[in-house]
Amino acid sequence: MNDQTLTPEERATNLKGMGCARKRVEDVRFTQGKGNYVDDIKLDGMLFGAFVRSPYAHARVVSVNKEAALAVPGVVAVLTAEDLAPLGLHWMPTLAGDKQMVLADGKVLFQGQEVAYVVAEDRYIAADAAELVEVDYEELPVLTDPFEALKSDVVLREDLAGQTEGAHGPRKHHNHIFTWEQGDKDATEAVLGEADVVAEEMVYYHRTHPCPLETCGCVASMDKVTGKLTLYGTFQAPHAIRTVVSLISGLAEHNIRVISPDIGGGFGNKVGAYAGYVCSVVASIVTGQPVKWVENRMENLMATAFARDYWMQGKIAATKEGKITGLWCHTTADHGGFDACADPSKFPAGFMNICTGSYDIPTAYLAVDGVYTNKAPGGVAYRCSFRVTEAAYFIERMIEVLAIKLNMDAAELRRINFIKADQFPYQSALGWEYDSGDYHTAWDKALKAVDYDGLRAEQAQRIEEFKAGKTRKLLGIGLTHFTEIVGAGPVKNCDILGMGMFDSCEIRIHPTGSAIARIGAISQGQGHATTFAQIIASEIGLPADDITLEEGDTDTAPYGLGTYGSRSTPVAGAATAVASRKIRAKAQMIAAYLLEVHDGDLEWDVDRFAVKGAPERFKTMKEIAFAAYNQAIPGLEPGLEAVSYYDPPNMTYPFGAYICVMEIDVDTGEWDVRKFYALDDCGTRINPMIIEGQVHGGVTEALAIAMGQEIAYDEMGNVKTGTLMDFFIPTAWETPNYTTDHTVTPSPHHPIGAKGVGESPNVGGVPAFSNAVHDAFRPFGLVQSHMPHDHWRIWKIANGLGMHG
């Protein structure tokens, strides 16, 4: 065992710890089709649920006739709001402090809203019977525009009639939800009044949808003998779901076991609680049989949580040399029929107040008004921390708009306004303390990597050729330097339904030197089983291959708030490091006993404790593990395990520099991404291969959002993009090649210096693509054009600028 033939570097390599491009252990099952998703779960006597949904966006529900549906052989029950009302379950609380109908209670507020729930012996019978439920609707006027909704006499939420106080303060109108203000309004307006230059623009970030490959679903199974409910589901926050189910159902929390099996992508769509969960639980309690509900693609796109839909009116003030002096933003946020945004409770517009971005802006003001409309509820963080992608898009567009106004190069304008490396920790005007950053280094590296000056020269030449009639293609250079705020969050200001947003890890070392770790987060494709084992491997010196990670079962995993908002590594990852260190501290005492020295005489050496000055005298972690179970050590309990509940002292602030080079055909509106360069600084890097995968996935989702993906409504409130025929998901055909790069600026407060990376590419990618489109048309007079930049809209830009002769 006392192997001294390997160097410390070789021993570290063998651990496959942090920094190793370790292959994903999950992929053994995924690449063989052996994943176990909710829809793979089959229980004896399992029934199936299907919803009757409203074809109207706003209507009174006059009557619901179940007779024809109940007459279908195999139909067990048809639930309506009337059936749920005696249980108090016809409405449920939302994460945003509002309430939401589980089944239509007298009226419907968006197309696709759940009206009745049919339970049958198989999925086909349930679907057929749902079509036989006769619902008599009386159409009401439809409001799909938030600005119109704030002026309209039409009352959407009659249940809130007369309530002038909402969950987040006063309501100004019957369709108004809240006003959220940050920063200094008077000081900002004074700066705007005195500034050399003020650029003003409306920046719209359209409504879109996370659209995970696997839709939302659950299996509820009530065991009437034990009184225990097991709820399998596509939950990004299984513990929070258990608490919510307990609070609304009245079942004791120890009698509820929530299990998130393999999840086929979440991206925020699977954070909230949906009517399907409540109805399935009720149906299982009533029938005593398991009930499965899995939504189809159309249901997913039209009814479960959307993202974005922010109208951001901005003003940015600067000196004539380009030094930014102030930022003002008023956002009108379209929340749909119910306020079901998934944000920490005290942040009704999420962390939108990160909208000063990477820039040293001394004075700023932000106000957000939430509005009810006849659209689906939601407002989730689609591969971003809460409303951070909206904030990043806003500031990165405003910088471009200011550059046009100043007639300045946008790269230089950014450079002269970046927060400098020696200003960290940096206190932003809108209330955040940025932990660390080195923006100038990242920016210079990015500009050099793409040969920025060369690109601008090529662009100038292209414009000449275009004007001379030699080409019909323009060149756009899309710049972005984003700063994120992730890792929610400190319990002092971050909670979901009152539960602090800490996270957790429990590690048990087995006698033979292998281990199992359980965390409060849950992977939906992030590769936790691979990367969290790497953190432990580096911290305690056991090979990652000998460490199992288990998550998603509330009966075994320690309490945690789940995975979204890039919080797994910043919070659960920190808990994992801290739990590991507790184990190492005990291991040091065991090693001291075994080596008959004082613990202070030992030093840690990759995978062992060695006596200081006598490296040949050591005990490996594997030896220590065995001793923990077979030696009677005075003053120490047997065993080797630890648990940590980690309350982060601050958020983490990953950043990056993205540059997109795009060719645009002015006659067809077609675009072609010639180059996409993504430099990410996520602090300490745990697994470079997984980071690269995250960046590829996130940039591809950003491409989708910027260049075509949207949830569009017509004036009747019909969802016009309810299938993948109309809702853009990039395939290999549209997806360009990406060049990834990095700098490393560790977080000073995180135990291993990691900041999180899963969402950076979406946050930074969207403005990079959008800015490329705008940049191509800048010489011809374009200032602002709303996303998504599909071929038709790009063609309209060219047409509007008179470029079609």
Place this chain on the structure above:
Amino acid sequence: MELTDEIRISAPRDVVYRALNDPEVLKDCIPGCEELTQNSPTELEAKVVLKIGPVKARFSGEVTLDTTNAPDRFSLTGEGKGGAAGFAKGGAEVTLTEDGDETVLTYTAKVDVGGKIAQLGSRLIAGTAKKLSGKFFTSFGEIVSEQSVS
């Protein structure tokens, strides 16, 4: 969605107009029509099975006619409900112009659809609507021409 078309029918205008008001003729011409009842000279009630892409549903509808300027022109408005499949509502302006022994029928219809049928994308709906109206007028032209001859 707007539909416009012009159809030439080999029958005099009064024959065409009479046929347009004959529930039996209409029932035979409307694709998928199962029932058609005339409740009053200006009110019709119908049950029609429609298939649009993957959605097949039975629509119950009511149609009201405005015959103030008949037989030169008349208009109709209606609404049909197809349960889970959605709903449709709209109206049409029809003109009948004599041209020798023949009649030229032109119509402009405006139709709004909601629910599942609307979500399948306007491409599919517009194409189907054109096909259905084409079918209607082909059958209508044939029946009316026969009536005119006999």
